Each structure stands twice: as structure tokens, then as C-alpha cells.
Amino acid sequence: MLAAVTSANLSKLNYRSGSSFHAMQTSTRKMLFAGNAQEIARLNGDAGTFLSRTRIGAETRNKSTLAISMQNAVSYAQTQEAGMRKLESIYNRMTQLASLAADPFVDEGVRTQLNAEFQSLKQDSFEMRKETFMGNFLYDDMAAKYFPVVDFGQAFTDKAVDGQDGLERKNLANPPSGWTGAPEYYQLEKEVHFNSGKFVLDINGGGTGERYILKQGTQIIFDTAGGPDSSDSGNKHDMQWATGGNAYTQDFDRFEIEYAPGQATTFKFVPLTPGNSIYVAGPDETVGTADDPKKSDGAGNWPKNKNGTPSTETVWWQDDVTYDNKDLYVTQLGLGSSDGDESQPWNLGDDRTNHIFSGDVGEVKTFEANGQSTKLTLRVESNTIFQINATYTPLEEATNNKTIEGGSANDVVLDAVGIGITLIESSIDTADNARNSLGFLAKEIESVAQQLGTIGANLSELEIATERLSNQVYLSEKGLSRVGEDGLIEESTRFAKENIKSQATTALLSQAFSVSEKVLQVIL
Incomplete structure (x- = not known):
């Protein structure tokens, strides 16, 4: 009996008791973190598993955040759809008003009331272009289907009269020193409703030529006499873009100018061949x-x-293929001299078809648009005959497409949705204007249908991406949870075993000390 309570045996019992207690503590901590696979791997000292579980957990949290972003995008598209439904109702009411006003027998007082409501609704539709969702514009003007035609060219010749269709014609102060006669300027300003766009300018000034300037607000963005090759040296052709022969009988030259805020203004030069004496x-x-x-x-x-x-x-003349102006435009663009082959628009080996020019280009110079105005001014400075054709159109590409990150190459691009402005000048104050407005409204209602189709496609893409992302989050969380559940079962079993061992050891220690005390009393 005394051998059972030697110091060596007591030490073993104490060691076993402490070991079991430590194991129980470890199992307790693991059970507390049973739902956290990363913490379990850390407690087990498994660095590889810990890093793997940490990565999976981070990816799961990231995908959960992306899922929230997807839901915001769904709300964004649904708000767009609600706006388009509202716009559709506005257009339907405007159509009713225009139909009533198109009747030539309608009393003028009634027509005035109809037009007042028509204008109010039109303004409401334009105000919708400014609406936002969480700081993002809902609509992009460039995504509209139809745009108003802005014509700068009709009746814009040297025969134009001051005040005609808004054109200003005055004597030119301080013309180039070599110009003869009585130089004048012709200037036409128009509202184009956008601060970017494409301006196509067809010019024919004949052998003497003119200076052509395009301004956005007060800022010059294109000038045929602003380049390094253009100067006032006292020559009669200084600072003038010339074409061949007579301005009324020979070829036109075309500049296709594109501009946008924060970007370099560019142009393509297109030789034309309609005239030949x-x-x-x-x-x-x-x-x-x-x-x-x-x-x-x-x-x-x-x-x-x-x-x-x-x-x-x-x-x-429309099938004429002789480029009569070639020897002039090649030189004026700073490209050297013409090779003399007027059957081809460009010199051999230097084809500039669809070439993008910008900045200093021979006699021409472009300037960056400032975007601070939606008005364009075309100015012609001339001392001889000329004629032009010029039109403005918005840039074709929408700028408000949104990319919603979906993770793992599952990004969703939301195509932009736009509200048209062809009704900008519309009115129903006369029967004729009412009939014209009906035509505009028919196009805008058609455009609404197209925009709703775009929104529907966007929502479908979002629905698929959201479901895919939710499934990925669920599977990741399920995998991590399964690891935690397996750990809980394992640690619960280990805890029970160590608890039994601890209780047995404690009982043996208690019995040993009890026996030692009785023996000691007998000896004493």
C-alpha cells in the first residue's frame, strides 16, 4: 500500500491530471470556435490549412459585398424602369393634347390652354434627364434613339442677309493685310443641347478661299487659319482655305470634327468630288x-x-471622280505637294483616309473643348463668294455604361438608357406645329419601348449574375461551416475522454492521500 503512494507515483498522477486539464482547455477553446474554420486551423498549428481557410473566408466576404453591389444595381435598373414608365405616360398625354390641337377648328383660347399643359409636360420630361440614384445619373443623353437635327448650312452662302434665320453678317474689323475688297464675317450660333458632338463642315470657297471657325460658347475649337502654316504676310491668300476654281462650280472639301470636354478636338478630312465646272x-x-x-x-x-x-x-456631277482640289488641300494640310494624280484623293504611299488629325495641322488648328457651353457658333470670314453645308449630331457612343463587378470574370455591363430631346423645340400653338409634334412624339414613344427593352436585358443579366454569386457565397459558407461542425464533433469526443481521465486521476490522487494519512496515524 505504501508503494502506491511513492513520490514517483504521485508525480505521475499529478502529470496526468494536468495533462487532462490542459487537453480539456484546448478542446473547450476549439468548441467555442467550432464555426470558425480559420481559428480551428490556427489552434491546431496547421499553417497551410489556416492560410487556405483564411483565403476562402476572405473570398466569401468579398463575394458577399459584391452581392450587395449587385442588388444595388438591380434597384438602379428598376428605378430606371419606373422612370421610363412615367415618361411613357407623359408622352401619351402629350399625344392626346397634340391630337386635339391639330384640329384646325379648335378655338384659339382652347389651343393656348392645350399648349400650356403640353409645355409643362415637356419640361417635366426634360427634368427627368437630371435624376440620379445613389449619386449616379440614371439616364445618358447619348443613349437616346433619336436626336434633333441641327442644320447650320441651309442658305449659308455669301448671299445670306444679316438677320436671316439668326445669321449675323457684318464688316470684318482688322482683316488680314493682304485681303482686298470689303471683307465681312458671317456668323451663326445655335443651341445643340450637348457639350460634345460631331460637326460636319462642307466648304467651297473657290480659289481665293475663306477662313472657317467653329466655337463652343466663346472658345474656338477649330480654325482653318490657326495653324503654323497660316500667317498674315500681306498675301491676298493669307489665312484662307482655298478650293479649286469657282466656289459655285467646283468641288467641296469636308471636315468631320469631333469634340468633347477634356479631350483633344479631332477631325477627319474627306476630299469630295461633286463639281467639275x-x-x-x-x-x-x-x-x-x-x-x-x-x-x-x-x-x-x-x-x-x-x-x-x-x-x-x-x-x-454627282459621279465625278476627279479630285480638283487635291493640289490645294494636300498643301494646306501640311502634307507636302500633290503628286498630280487627281483620280486619287491622296498621294501614293500617304493615304489619309479616316486619318485622325488634331492640334497643329498645316494651316488648320484644333483646340480642346471646355464643355462649359452647349452652343456652337460657325463663323466665316470672307471677301469673295462661298457656300457651305454644315450639320451637328451628338456623338454616337453612350458614355454612361456601368460595369458591375461580379468576381471570377462574371462582371455585368449595364447598357446606358437615354431620354430623347427631339421635342426640345416642339409646340402645339398652331395646327401645323401640333401635327409636327405628333411625329416627334411617335418617335419618342418608340424610343421608350427600346429603352425598356434595354432595361429588361440589363435586369436579366443582373438576375443571372446575382444568382450565380449567391450560389458561390452559399457553397463557400457551407464548406467552412462543415469544417466547423466536424471540429465540434471531434472536440466534444476528445473533451469527454479527457474529462473521464481527469476525474479518474483526481479520484486516485484523493485515495492515495487518504491512505497516506491513515498510515501516518498508525505510525504515530
Whole structure:
């Protein structure tokens, strides 16, 4: 009996008791973190497993955040849809008003009331373009289907009268020193409703030429006499863009100018070949109208020129393939000299078709747009005859497409949705204007249907991406949870075993000390 309570045996019992107690503490901590696979791996001292579980946990949290972003995108698209439904109702009411006002027998007082409501609704539709969701614009003007046509060219020739269609014609102060005659400037400002866009300028100034300037607000963005090759040296052709021959009978040159805030203004130069010693504008002096010469009569004569004399032209002017201006525009663009082959628009080995010019380009210079105005001004400085065609259109590409991150190459691109502005100048104050407005409204209602289709497609993409992301989050969380559940079962079993061992050891120690005490009493 005494051997059972030697110091060696007591030490063993104490060691076993402490070991069991430590094991129970470890199991208790692991059970407390049973739902945290990373902490279990750390407690087990398994660095590889710990890092793996940490990575999976981080990815799961990131995907959960992306899922919230997806839901915000769904709300964004649903708000767009609600707006389009509202716009549809506005357009339907405006159509009713325009239909009533199109009746020529409507009393003028009633028509005035109809127009007042029409204008109020139109303003409401335009105000919707400014609406936002969580700081993001809901609509992008560039995504609209139809845009108003802004024409700068009709009746814009040297024959234009001051005040005609908003055109200003005045004497030019301080013209270049070599210019002769009485130089004037012709200036036309128009509201284009956007601070970016494409401006197509067809010019024909003849051999003398003119200076052509395009301004956004007060800022010049394009100037045919602003480049390094243009200067006032006292020559009569200084600071003038020339075309071949007579401005009324020869070829046009075309500049396709694009501008946007914060970007370099660019242009493409397009050589044109409609004229070849024939009065290309016809008697009304405006190119593109019905009286332009197109074919010869039965006797082989072409339509009469402005002075009444039949033309001796033998080639249909619209099919003319001779680039009469080549020796001029190649030089004026700073590209050297023409190679003399007027059957080709560019010199051999230097094809500039669709080439993007910008900055200093021979006699031409472009300037960056400031975006502070939606008005454009076309200015022509001239001392001889000229004619132009010019139109503005918005840039074709929408700028408000949104990319919603979906993780693992599952990003969703939301196509932009736009509200058209073809109704900007519309009115129903007369029967004719009401009928015109009905045509605009029909196009805008068609555009709403297209925008709703875009929104529907966006929502479908979001639904698929959201479901895929939710499944990924669920599977990741399930995997981590399973690891925690397995750990809980294992540690619960280990705790029970160590608890039994601890209790047994404690009982033995208690019995040993009890026996030692009785033996001691007998000895004493």
C-alpha cells in the first residue's frame, strides 16, 4: 500500500491530471470556435490549412459585398424602369393634347390652354434627364434613339442677309493685310443641347478661299487659319482655305470634327468630288435641293447654269471622280505637294483616309473643348463668294455604361438608357406645329419601348449574375461551416475522454492521500 503512494507515483498522477486539464482547455477553446474554420486551423498549428481557410473566408466576404453591389444595381435598373414608365405616360398625354390641337377648328383660347399643359409636360420630361440614384445619373443623353437635327448650312452662302434665320453678317474689323475688297464675317450660333458632338463642315470657297471657325460658347475649337502654316504676310491668300476654281462650280472639301470636354478636338478630312465646272448648287444657290443638276437633257445638254446658259458638262456631277482640289488641300494640310494624280484623293504611299488629325495641322488648328457651353457658333470670314453645308449630331457612343463587378470574370455591363430631346423645340400653338409634334412624339414613344427593352436585358443579366454569386457565397459558407461542425464533433469526443481521465486521476490522487494519512496515524 505504501508503494502506491511513492513520490514517483504521485508525480505521475499529478502529470496526468494536468495533462487532462490542459487537453480539456484546448478542446473547450476549439468548441467555442467550432464555426470558425480559420481559428480551428490556427489552434491546431496547421499553417497551410489556416492560410487556405483564411483565403476562402476572405473570398466569401468579398463575394458577399459584391452581392450587395449587385442588388444595388438591380434597384438602379428598376428605378430606371419606373422612370421610363412615367415618361411613357407623359408622352401619351402629350399625344392626346397634340391630337386635339391639330384640329384646325379648335378655338384659339382652347389651343393656348392645350399648349400650356403640353409645355409643362415637356419640361417635366426634360427634368427627368437630371435624376440620379445613389449619386449616379440614371439616364445618358447619348443613349437616346433619336436626336434633333441641327442644320447650320441651309442658305449659308455669301448671299445670306444679316438677320436671316439668326445669321449675323457684318464688316470684318482688322482683316488680314493682304485681303482686298470689303471683307465681312458671317456668323451663326445655335443651341445643340450637348457639350460634345460631331460637326460636319462642307466648304467651297473657290480659289481665293475663306477662313472657317467653329466655337463652343466663346472658345474656338477649330480654325482653318490657326495653324503654323497660316500667317498674315500681306498675301491676298493669307489665312484662307482655298478650293479649286469657282466656289459655285467646283468641288467641296469636308471636315468631320469631333469634340468633347477634356479631350483633344479631332477631325477627319474627306476630299469630295461633286463639281467639275458645273454650277453644283443650281439656280437656288443651295447644294442638296431639288434644282441641283443631276442629269442631261435628251439633247445631251446638262441643266442650265445660274445665268441660263446650258452647261457643256459631260459627266454627271454627282459621279465625278476627279479630285480638283487635291493640289490645294494636300498643301494646306501640311502634307507636302500633290503628286498630280487627281483620280486619287491622296498621294501614293500617304493615304489619309479616316486619318485622325488634331492640334497643329498645316494651316488648320484644333483646340480642346471646355464643355462649359452647349452652343456652337460657325463663323466665316470672307471677301469673295462661298457656300457651305454644315450639320451637328451628338456623338454616337453612350458614355454612361456601368460595369458591375461580379468576381471570377462574371462582371455585368449595364447598357446606358437615354431620354430623347427631339421635342426640345416642339409646340402645339398652331395646327401645323401640333401635327409636327405628333411625329416627334411617335418617335419618342418608340424610343421608350427600346429603352425598356434595354432595361429588361440589363435586369436579366443582373438576375443571372446575382444568382450565380449567391450560389458561390452559399457553397463557400457551407464548406467552412462543415469544417466547423466536424471540429465540434471531434472536440466534444476528445473533451469527454479527457474529462473521464481527469476525474479518474483526481479520484486516485484523493485515495492515495487518504491512505497516506491513515498510515501516518498508525505510525504515530
